[in-house]
Amino acid sequence: MRLPAGIGIAWRRETAWLIQCRPDLVFSEVLAENVDPRDPPAPLAALLERGTPLIPHGVGLSLGGAEALAPARLEHLAALAQVLRAPFVSEHVAFVRAGGLDSGHLLPVPRTREALRVLIENVQQAARTLPVPLVLENIATLFEWPENELSEAEFLSVLFEETGAGWLLDASNLYANVKNHGWDLDAFLERAPLERVAYVHVAGGSVADGLYHDTHAHPLGEGPLAVLERVLRRTGPRPVLLERDRNFGGRRELEAELSAIAEVVGHAA
Amino acid sequence: MPPDARARLLDRQRALLRSVLEGAAPPQGLDAERLKRVAATLHDKRVRSQCNAVRPVQRGRDSALHRWWRRVFGRGG
Numbered sequence: 001m002r003l004p005a006g007i008g009i010a011w012r013r014e015t016a017w018l019i020q021c022r023p024d025l026v027f028s029e030v031l032a033e034n035v036d037p038r039d040p041p042a043p044l045a046a047l048l049e050r051g052t053p054l055i056p057h058g059v060g061l062s063l064g065g066a067e068a069l070a071p072a073r074l075e076h077l078a079a080l081a082q083v084l085r086a087p088f089v090s091e092h093v094a095f096v097r098a099g100g101l102d103s104g105h106l107l108p109v110p111r112t113r114e115a116l117r118v119l120i121e122n123v124q125q126a127a128r129t130l131p132v133p134l135v136l137e138n139i140a141t142l143f144e145w146p147e148n149e150l151s152e153a154e155f156l157s158v159l160f161e162e163t164g165a166g167w168l169l170d171a172s173n174l175y176a177n178v179k180n181h182g183w184d185l186d187a188f189l190e191r192a193p194l195e196r197v198a199y200v201h202v203a204g205g206s207v208a209d210g211l212y213h214d215t216h217a218h219p220l221g222e223g224p225l226a227v228l229e230r231v232l233r234r235t236g237p238r239p240v241l242l243e244r245d246r247n248f249g250g251r252r253e254l255e256a257e258l259s260a261i262a263e264v265v266g267h268a269a
Numbered sequence: 270m271p272p273d274a275r276a277r278l279l280d281r282q283r284a285l286l287r288s289v290l291e292g293a294a295p296p297q298g299l300d301a302e303r304l305k306r307v308a309a310t311l312h313d314k315r316v317r318s319q320c321n322a323v324r325p326v327q328r329g330r331d332s333a334l335h336r337w338w339r340r341v342f343g344r345g346g
Contacts, residue, residue: 066279099283101290105314107307110281114274142307145281146298211306 005237064109140176166198232268
């Protein structure tokens with residue numbers, strides 16, 4: 001199933017009221033680790049009744065990790081996908097834990113052919129367990145591995161080609177990597193497998209000590225919005241989701257950001 | 270996939286985590302100062318995650334959000 005082009009906002013307890021009041025939002029997304037499939041929050045059932053697609057978005061599978069995937073995490077994602085009648089599940093091109101240590105956050109996989117094989121095997125294993133297709137997100141990174149052999153675009157192209165996974169293109173993560181690592185945005189977009197884009201993320205961030213941080217806690221800035229515009233100029237209209245995890249602001253602020261995103265999606269049509 | 274590939278990757282990933290979580294020397298080829306920034310960011314996020322885990326209790330049940338939630342959905346929040 002493909003989502004219709006349009007806008008959405010990530011479901012949080014703080015945004016539930018806004019989503020409930022906006023039936024024009026074409027989809028939403030829940031943080032998978034925060035929802036118990038045996039007892040999902042009541043507003044999610046209301047959204048399902050309304051027909052709003054909900055995407056379980058995982059952050060803890062550690063698909064890029066060297067160790068085997070945790071069966072309990074996979075089962076949780078699978079159960080949530082079924083309860084939410086989700087069209088697909090999304091996760092990250094990242095690792096989270098290794099050797100008994102857990103970062104609690106997403107860290108980059110070395111872009112080597114060897115690490116790519118491990119990632120592909122893990123994604124294929126996850127795909128065999130999940131009842132719906134898997135969509136994978138590019139992450140923002142504060143450092144790059146020195147042994148990188150492939151560009152991000154090359155790495156993602158092979159990953160999506162060999163696994164059949166879709167792409168959750170995070171425009172703000174891409175903006176962060178352009179700012180922090182000097183990536184050439186046009187060169188990236190020229191070579192990236194944009195035909196695999198299932199949906200798009202965008203969020204606000206801030207600069208600290210010369211590095212851009214994709215915080216999901218600041219107003220949506222012009223930089224990520226400009227990257228979104230350049231992505232959609234090439235892909236055409238896509239479903240675009242606003243992420244906000246803290247400092248939610250008032251309804252007016254969130255509505256203004258959604259309107260700005262809707263305008264960009266509209267221009268891509 | 271040869272087991273060596275996973276073992277080599279595990280070594281690199283474990284070394285990175287030991288550096289940013291436990292203050293060990295950075296893995297070969299990575300900049301110590303940049304990893305300190307990664308460590309600080311991870312620390313912030315872990316603290317926030319812990320706060321989020323108890324947030325519904327800490328914030329109380331009488332906020333405008335919770336009143337709206339109970340009115341619309343009747344439970345939880």
